[in-house]
Amino acid sequence: MPRLLFSVLLLLAINAAAEPLLLTGEVAARNSQVFVAPQADSWMVQIAWMVEEGERVEPGDAVVQYDTASISANLEQLEATLRKVRAESRRNDLVQDLALREAQHALQIAELTLKKARLDAGIPRELLSELQYEQYQLALTRALNGEVEAKKALAVKEKDVAAEKQRNQVLIAGAENELRRVQVMLDNMTQRTDRAGTAMYVDHPWTRQKIREGDSVQRGFSVLEIPSTDDLHIRAWLNEVDIARIADQQPVTIRFDAMPSVTLAGRVERIGNQAEPKQHWGGSGYIDVSIRFADEPEQTLLPGMSVQVEVAEESP
The missing domain is CATH 1.10.287 (Helix Hairpins)
Structure with a gap:
């Protein structure tokens, strides 16, 4: 009986090791113009108008307008x-x-x-x-x-x-x-972009909900981002228990939720040093992993697109 139990546990371990390491991530920009709530007489400012998320903007375009009545x-x-x-x-x-x-x-x-x-x-x-x-x-x-x-x-x-x-x-x-x-x-209540790009809403640091037109935010809070699409990479999150299964320069396969037929190759570029909890993801800690594309993508990719990353197991 003990031999049978040992065999079952060994088989489970082998099967677990054989399963590919999958990471959840998103397309991210290395350089972005981030707009923050400006200084005002009050510690809270209200967003009177904001450009639609996903809208293309050009340098000089107004992207955020705050309430100026007071x-x-x-x-x-x-x-x-x-x-x-x-x-x-x-x-x-x-x-x-x-x-x-x-x-x-x-x-x-x-x-x-x-x-x-x-x-x-x-x-x-x-x-x-x-x-x-x-x-x-x-x-x-x-x-x-x-x-x-x-x-x-x-x-x-x-x-x-x-x-x-x-x-x-x-x-x-x-x-x-x-x-x-x-x-x-x-x-300063009217903020304009100095670069071309696609507008992306920013999550509220407390509620994790996207900040939108009509919301009141604290001075200094990020409210909008215009990422540069010239140098994109993948930002993924690794469960801390799997830290031993990943290494720098390890090859990965990238799949896009919005484009199921598209598969791109990449490599691990940087592994974070500290695990942090992610809201609604359970009690585990997650490590930030940066992944670069092996080749310049031919497809039109936008920051914020969700991806699944399969990490290739290293040869023994």
């Missing part, structure tokens, strides 16, 4: 704020210029008063009464002090005017910068 309203408010700040700045400049001219006029009066006081004080003493002479000397002293105070007042006013003008310029610059920031934000 940003447009904010932009209008900032434009009104900038107009108000500029108007207040002009009014303050006029007030400060008037105050500066008043200080300059006061100095001119003080200088003229000093000039007259010096003339009066320069009259010989013997030509004046003692009282009048002393009055002229006192007027000269007062005129000298008045000129000094007028110069000080003008210097202080000049500093005040310069500081106030600088403050106004800072306020204007701040309002202009905020307006430019929101304008750039508004411009």
